[in-house]
Amino acid sequence: ADPEPVQDFCVAAVTNGSADHPSYPGFPCKPASAVVSDDFFFAGLAKSGAAEAADSPFGSSVTPGNVAAFPGLNTLGVSINRVDLAPGGVNPLHSHPRAAELVHVVAGQMLVGFVSTAGTFYSKVVREGESFVIPRGLVHFQFNTGKEAARAVTVFNSQLPGVVLAAPSLFGADPEIPDAVLAKSFQVDGEIIKLLKSKFRN
Ligand code: GLV
Ligand code: MN
Structure with missing residues (x-):
């Protein structure tokens, strides 16, 4: 969904950790001579969000891996989140104006669903190792239908899906x-x- 890149990479020099940077949708590039391997590396999703999920009123925690968190994604047109759900927890109804979302369940099971522009509700209980896709811009959720904590990795075709x-x-x-x-x-x-x-x- 993002514009085509015009160079190999453009590691964001400044992201301010925010979507309202003045040069959005892209960020200024760090000089190529200063780019290092670590700019293409992100460990932010290694940390479990299970405790935050259990504490939250929704029973969920979303850890973002968009360009604001991971500057190496700038101009690459992809991003990733981690979704932790306590038993009975929901990542509440929301939409992403700039990206389709691929939900890949890595632990437990969850009901994943979206509503199309025709008003049709599509949903599926998705288990460990299985995936479900949410078309761009449509309202969706994930709801833990199991007895254990559940976890998904979500992948987007935008560096900043919104x-x-x-x-x-x-x-x-x-x-x-x-x-x-x-x-x-x-x-x-x-x-x-x-x-x-x-x-x-x-
Ligand atoms: C899940 O829906 C997510 O946006 O990460
Ligand atoms: Mn989503």
Whole structure:
């Protein structure tokens, strides 16, 4: 999904650990003479997120391996995350505006699903060693259906897929979306919107 590279690599000189760097979608290149093997190496996903997942209200932890975390990915059009799910945990409904996502389960089992633009829900219980793919931009989740911790590696065809979390983007936006807009959009009473906002606004 990203632009074609015009050179072998362009290790990001600065990423600021953030998606809102002024030169996004690319980052300035570190001089090639200063590039070392370690620029193409990333150990950030070696660390387990199981404890964070067990502690989180969703029972999940996503460790990103996008260009902000791994500067060597700049201009290469790929990235990777680690998803840890406690039993019963969910990586909550979200979408990626800039990439398709390949979910490869490396431990346990999880229900992985997305909804197409036609409104069809596609899902599958995916087990260790198996994969499922999420088309670009579609809302999806992973839900641990097993009794043990589960883990997936997710791979994207973008260095920075972006993430729109469904509930926080609607009920936690800052400044807030007016209650009247949400109530009418969801065809519910304003009290329900206030309740949802109380969960997703800090
Ligand atoms: C999982 O859906 C992820 O975005 O890593
Ligand atoms: Mn995802």
